[in-house]
Amino acid sequence: MSLTTVLSRQNATQDTQSISSSATKALGWAALVGFAILVVLAFAWVPADTRITDQGDVVGQFDAVRLMFVHVPSAILAYTGFGITFLASLGYLRWRTDWWDIMAASAAEIGVIFGVLTLVTGSIWGRPTWQTWWEWGDVRLVTTLVMVLVFIGYLAVRRIPANAAVKARRSVVIALVGAANIVIVNRSVDWWENRTLHQQSTLLARKIRDETLFTLTFAFVVGATLFGWLLLHRFRVGYLERQITEQEVQKAIAERQAESAAHDTGSLTQASNPTGQIQPQSKTSP
Amino acid sequence: MLREMRLVALKDLRIETRVRVGITQILPFALAVLVLFAFALDTDQQALRTYAPGLFWVTVLLAALLAIGRSFAVDLADGITDRLLLSGIEPQAAFFGKAAAIAIQLVVLEVLLGFGVVLLFDVTVYRYGLLVSAGLVAALGLAAAGTLYGALVAGLGVRESLLPLLVLPVTAPVLIGATRAFQDAFGVAGAQGWAWLGLLVGFAAIYGVFGALSYGILLEEA
Amino acid sequence: MRQAVRLRAAVTLLGRFPALAGVDLDIDPGEVVVVKGQNGAGKTTLLRLCAGLCSLASGSGEILGHDLSTQRRQVRQRVALMGHTTGLYDDLTVAENVAFWGGAVGATSQEMHSALETLELSGRLVNLRAGNLSSGQRRRASFATLLVRRPELWLLDEPHAGLDHRSRNIVNNLVQSAAQAGATVMMASHELECMQTLQPRVVSLAGGMLTTQPAGIQPAGIQPAGIQPVTTQPVTVQPIPTHPTKEAGTHVA
Numbered sequence: 001m002s003l004t005t006v007l008s009r010q011n012a013t014q015d016t017q018s019i020s021s022s023a024t025k026a027l028g029w030a031a032l033v034g035f036a037i038l039v040v041l042a043f044a045w046v047p048a049d050t051r052i053t054d055q056g057d058v059v060g061q062f063d064a065v066r067l068m069f070v071h072v073p074s075a076i077l078a079y080t081g082f083g084i085t086f087l088a089s090l091g092y093l094r095w096r097t098d099w100w101d102i103m104a105a106s107a108a109e110i111g112v113i114f115g116v117l118t119l120v121t122g123s124i125w126g127r128p129t130w131q132t133w134w135e136w137g138d139v140r141l142v143t144t145l146v147m148v149l150v151f152i153g154y155l156a157v158r159r160i161p162a163n164a165a166v167k168a169r170r171s172v173v174i175a176l177v178g179a180a181n182i183v184i185v186n187r188s189v190d191w192w193e194n195r196t197l198h199q200q201s202t203l204l205a206r207k208i209r210d211e212t213l214f215t216l217t218f219a220f221v222v223g224a225t226l227f228g229w230l231l232l233h234r235f236r237v238g239y240l241e242r243q244i245t246e247q248e249v250q251k252a253i254a255e256r257q258a259e260s261a262a263h264d265t266g267s268l269t270q271a272s273n274p275t276g277q278i279q280p281q282s283k284t285s286p
Numbered sequence: 287m288l289r290e291m292r293l294v295a296l297k298d299l300r301i302e303t304r305v306r307v308g309i310t311q312i313l314p315f316a317l318a319v320l321v322l323f324a325f326a327l328d329t330d331q332q333a334l335r336t337y338a339p340g341l342f343w344v345t346v347l348l349a350a351l352l353a354i355g356r357s358f359a360v361d362l363a364d365g366i367t368d369r370l371l372l373s374g375i376e377p378q379a380a381f382f383g384k385a386a387a388i389a390i391q392l393v394v395l396e397v398l399l400g401f402g403v404v405l406l407f408d409v410t411v412y413r414y415g416l417l418v419s420a421g422l423v424a425a426l427g428l429a430a431a432g433t434l435y436g437a438l439v440a441g442l443g444v445r446e447s448l449l450p451l452l453v454l455p456v457t458a459p460v461l462i463g464a465t466r467a468f469q470d471a472f473g474v475a476g477a478q479g480w481a482w483l484g485l486l487v488g489f490a491a492i493y494g495v496f497g498a499l500s501y502g503i504l505l506e507e508a
Numbered sequence: 509m510r511q512a513v514r515l516r517a518a519v520t521l522l523g524r525f526p527a528l529a530g531v532d533l534d535i536d537p538g539e540v541v542v543v544k545g546q547n548g549a550g551k552t553t554l555l556r557l558c559a560g561l562c563s564l565a566s567g568s569g570e571i572l573g574h575d576l577s578t579q580r581r582q583v584r585q586r587v588a589l590m591g592h593t594t595g596l597y598d599d600l601t602v603a604e605n606v607a608f609w610g611g612a613v614g615a616t617s618q619e620m621h622s623a624l625e626t627l628e629l630s631g632r633l634v635n636l637r638a639g640n641l642s643s644g645q646r647r648r649a650s651f652a653t654l655l656v657r658r659p660e661l662w663l664l665d666e667p668h669a670g671l672d673h674r675s676r677n678i679v680n681n682l683v684q685s686a687a688q689a690g691a692t693v694m695m696a697s698h699e700l701e702c703m704q705t706l707q708p709r710v711v712s713l714a715g716g717m718l719t720t721q722p723a724g725i726q727p728a729g730i731q732p733a734g735i736q737p738v739t740t741q742p743v744t745v746q747p748i749p750t751h752p753t754k755e756a757g758t759h760v761a
Contacts, residue, residue: 149455173500188459256529260715365593373612374585
């Protein structure tokens with residue numbers, strides 16, 4: 001998505017007073033229908049993971065492999081969310097506009113949702129296949145956990161009421177340092193005990209059945225659609241929140257100026273405001 | 287810059303030597319944690335010896351949270367926050383000065399706590415060089431990360447609970463690295479202590495740079 | 509010459525509350541200006557804005573030639589703000605406090621010494637911990653930590669509050685000599701009678717804006733005493749009442 005399309009979308013949201021549009025509704029329906037199809041594909045179409053060894057034993061992950069269709073896309077989308085937060089934080093540092101701040105916040109929230117989903121499904125999947133709920137030596141597990149914790153902290157800081165600019169700057173620092181931290185944690189866990197249980201890129205090695213591969217790809221598409229839908233909506237909620245705040249502030253300024261005028265016995269109120277940039281406004285409802 | 291840094295660090299240390307929160311409250315707290323670990327792990331001397339490095343660093347981490355909170359609490363009284371913004375002290379100097387003062391307190395704490403571990407957990411030290419360097423560098427890293435997050439939450443009503451949430455996940459690499467280095471130094475595990483020291487150096491360097499850069503952003507406006 | 513303070517339609521928000529709702533103010537270098545107004549009029553916020561501690565939500569401002577939107581750090585270094593707090597470390601002595609705040613701006617020990625003397629802090633007091641001072645002494649010590657900064661703009665919020673007669677004189681002398689040395693002074697105060705000798709220009713603030721004061725309706729019995737040169741800006745230029753009366757206070761509030 002190029003910067004210009006992003007910016008034109010920003011203008012589009014200014015016109016609408018709703019968090020949805022026909023485009024996002026279509027996106028939402030697509031995600032919903034896609035998910036329904038995914039459920040059918042994952043449970044009915046894809047066979048259970050079984051292999052017969054040379055000795056004639058039946059091995060494999062059996063039905064547990066179906067968790068892959070939730071786990072793998074949500075892991076990638078969680079990292080995508082945190083990646084967007086990181087980039088949007090850099091964007092805020094450079095351009096200092098609300099747009100980047102709201103984008104960073106929205107992506108972080110969705111990233112945390114997908115991150116938690118990744119950890120939970122991974123843990124459930126790990127029990128039958130690795131015989132453990134959790135493996136401390138696994139780099140990806142520990143890195144993802146720490147990352148989710150860092151961004152939970154990020155959201156906690158965002159919840160603290162403060163001037164929008166102050167909040168935005170605090171958040172930028174946590175997001176950027178947090179991103180650097182993820183790299184450090186990843187490296188240190190890797191050195192600490194590199195005994196990863198994760199399978200190495202089965203996708204690229206083509207060791208995967210065609211049905212499974214198709215369903216996994218489809219799951220990516222559905223997940224990405226859901227992600228986009230959530231992000232657009234969350235962004236618009238944030239954007240409208242700012243607009244309401246701005247309207248409230250304008251109203252408060254008008255009231256305060258009226259208060260000042262009431263104190264002013266003379267007729268020189270206008271003269272005290274020669275630039276005329278802020279005039280008492282008519283009290284329209286927000 | 288160096289002069290301002292010294293000014294900030296000496297101010298913090300002077301106040302600390304007057305009030306002695308570290309010696310009279312944080313150190314006893316840390317010792318109490320060590321004793322609790324001994325209770326929790328039963329009286330199994332072997333287990334205590336094996337886990338001594340990890341227990342030591344968890345204790346240091348918890349005590350560091352208190353020291354960081356205390357260091358920023360000093361600057362919150364009676365409008366001092368505003369005066370610091372107005373003082374003209376460079377943000378980088380403020381960051382390094384504060385981090386240096388915290389690091390010095392942490393080193394003192396580590397030394398005293400180290401005696402505690404040797405006495406209580408019956409640990410023998412084999413590699414003093416590694417022990418001392420890991421202790422120093424880990425203190426620098428913890429101080430740098432702690433100062434960054436301490437400044438971030440300073441003045442917020444919820445800082446007591448927010449600081450641990452922010453600091454503990456990011457200091458996980460220090461815990462891993464310093465624990466491994468100490469395992470090597472205590473001879474309880476064949477870890478490559480000096481390689482882990484490298485990780486600690488990297489952590490301290492990264493947080494030093496990030497902290498110095500972020501401090502300016504954080505202090506930009508009130 | 510450039511104004512020391514130049515605000516145009518300055519709006520400052522505290523949270524969502526517009527503490528300042530469009531202030532236009534010009535102060536020339538070397539001027540002494542008193543801002544008066546009821547509680548909640550925005551006096552403290554105005555001073556903090558001029559110190560570079562609050563941000564402009566809209567409008568523009570320049571302090572000592574530095575833009576308030578982009579050069580706040582430069583502004584902060586050149587002003588002294590005396591708020592309701594003292595900015596003293598309780599566990600440091602008076603001398604150590606002065607040395608710290610002075611050291612931050614590179615003041616010499618001679619300057620620190622003379623700052624302490626100006627505020628009549630000497631002998632035993634200097635080596636007392638700030639936490640053990642009386643509130644009046646604390647305020648004087650706080651002034652000393654500001655004096656060593658050699659500020660070009662003094663921003664004083666109720667500088668006389670809680671001070672005895674002698675301390676008030678000390679503060680007035682400080683302001684006077686600062687103004688004589690070319691510094692600009694802006695203070696928020698209710699107690700105009702304390703400052704007759706300073707002959708300040710008075711502006712009044714209400715509802716987060718400066719209010720104009722038509723000439724015709726001044727209370728009777730007030731003699732103009734020392735009107736400062738009128739600037740071109742439409743701010744109140746009001747003489748100090750020689751015999752302050754209750755009417756004089758309520759009338760502009």
